[in-house]
Amino acid sequence: MKCEEVEKGLIAYLDRRASSSERRDVEEHLASCAACQTRAEEFRKVWSVLDEMPAVEPTFGFDARVRQRVAAEPRRGWFDWFVPQVRLALSAALLIALTVWIAKRPPSHPGTTGTTATTSAPQQQDFNAIENLGVLENFDVVTKMDALSDLAPAGAQEPDKTQPNDGTTND
Amino acid sequence: MMLDVKAGDDASFDFLLQKYRSPLVNFLNRMVRDTATAEDLAQEVFLRVYRARKQYTPSAKFTTWLFRIATNLALNSVRDNRYQRMGISLNAPLDGEDSAPMELPSREMRIDEHMVERDRAEIIRRAIASLPEKQRAAVLLHKYEEMDYGEIAGILDCSEGALKSLLFRAYETLRVQLAPLVAQPVAHRAGGRRPS
Numbered sequence: 001m002k003c004e005e006v007e008k009g010l011i012a013y014l015d016r017r018a019s020s021s022e023r024r025d026v027e028e029h030l031a032s033c034a035a036c037q038t039r040a041e042e043f044r045k046v047w048s049v050l051d052e053m054p055a056v057e058p059t060f061g062f063d064a065r066v067r068q069r070v071a072a073e074p075r076r077g078w079f080d081w082f083v084p085q086v087r088l089a090l091s092a093a094l095l096i097a098l099t100v101w102i103a104k105r106p107p108s109h110p111g112t113t114g115t116t117a118t119t120s121a122p123q124q125q126d127f128n129a130i131e132n133l134g135v136l137e138n139f140d141v142v143t144k145m146d147a148l149s150d151l152a153p154a155g156a157q158e159p160d161k162t163q164p165n166d167g168t169t170n171d
Numbered sequence: 172m173m174l175d176v177k178a179g180d181d182a183s184f185d186f187l188l189q190k191y192r193s194p195l196v197n198f199l200n201r202m203v204r205d206t207a208t209a210e211d212l213a214q215e216v217f218l219r220v221y222r223a224r225k226q227y228t229p230s231a232k233f234t235t236w237l238f239r240i241a242t243n244l245a246l247n248s249v250r251d252n253r254y255q256r257m258g259i260s261l262n263a264p265l266d267g268e269d270s271a272p273m274e275l276p277s278r279e280m281r282i283d284e285h286m287v288e289r290d291r292a293e294i295i296r297r298a299i300a301s302l303p304e305k306q307r308a309a310v311l312l313h314k315y316e317e318m319d320y321g322e323i324a325g326i327l328d329c330s331e332g333a334l335k336s337l338l339f340r341a342y343e344t345l346r347v348q349l350a351p352l353v354a355q356p357v358a359h360r361a362g363g364r365r366p367s
Contacts, residue, residue: 008332011313011335039343039346047314056196058196063188070184
C-alpha cells in the first residue's frame, strides 16, 4: 500500500471503524512508513484538541418557540388525506369533460357534411348571427357562409334536393 | 418514533424535540458560528420535520433525514452569509475584535486558565470555520455527532469512499492549522482533568 492509498483508510483505522482487512493493510503500511505514522499520531492529537471546543445548550425558550411555531401550523383535516387523490380525480374529471365536450361539439362546417336539412334551429340562428357580423376575417368561413345563405332557403322548401347539391359542392 | 408523529402523536414529537435539540443546535452552531442563527435554523428543522411528517417513510435512519435537513439549511445560511453581513448576532466577531461567546468560568478554574481555554476554543472554531462547507459538515458529523460513514455519506449525498477522502483532507488541514495547539496542550488537561 502506498501513502496515497492510506488516505482513505487512515481515518477509519484511527476511529476504529475499519474492517479487519483494512486495518491490517494500514498497520502494515504504518509499520514501514515513518511519515504516515507521524501523521497518524498527529491526527489523534488533533482529535483530542477538537474535544476542547465547548458544546452549547439551547436557550431556555427554545422548546417553547418550536412548540409555538408548530401550533401555528395549519392543522390538516380528514379531507387532506385525499389531497393527492383529489388532484388526480379532478384532472381525470377535467379530461373526461373535455373529451365529452369535444365529442358533442357540432361539426365546424355543417354545410359541407350534407346535413343542412337537419340543422337545428339554434344552430341556424348562430349561422345567421355570424352572417350578420360586420367583419369576417376568415375567408374560408366567408365562402362557406355564402354557400349556406344560398342553400338555406332552397333547403327549407325542397329538402330532398340538398343531398346531391352537397355532393357537388364538397368537390 | 417518527412513525408515531406521523400518526398524529404530539407526545412523540416532543420526545424527538428533547432528544435532538442539543445535537442539532450544537451542529448548527459549529456550522454557522452563531448561536442565535443556529437556534433559528434548529427551529426551522423541527418545523420542517413536523410539516413533512405525513410524507415520512422510514427508508433511511431518522437521524440521517434530520441532519440532512439541518445540513442543507446550514449550507444555505452560510452561502447566503446573510446573518454575518447584517451583523445581528451578539456572537458575531467584530472587526479586529475577539468576540467569542462569553463563557463563565467554573469555580475551580482560575481566570487565566479560563482565558487560555477560551482562546484555544476560538482558534478551533476558526480552524473548523475555515474548512470548505462540505468538509466542515463532514468533520462535525464525524467528530462531534459520531455518525458512521454510511450515515454521513447519506447526509452529504456522496459515496463512502468520497467521504473518507473528504475527511482525510479536512483533518489534514486541521492538523496544520491546529499544530500550535497540539504542540502546547492545556496544562490542566495534561494533568488528566478532562480526559479526551
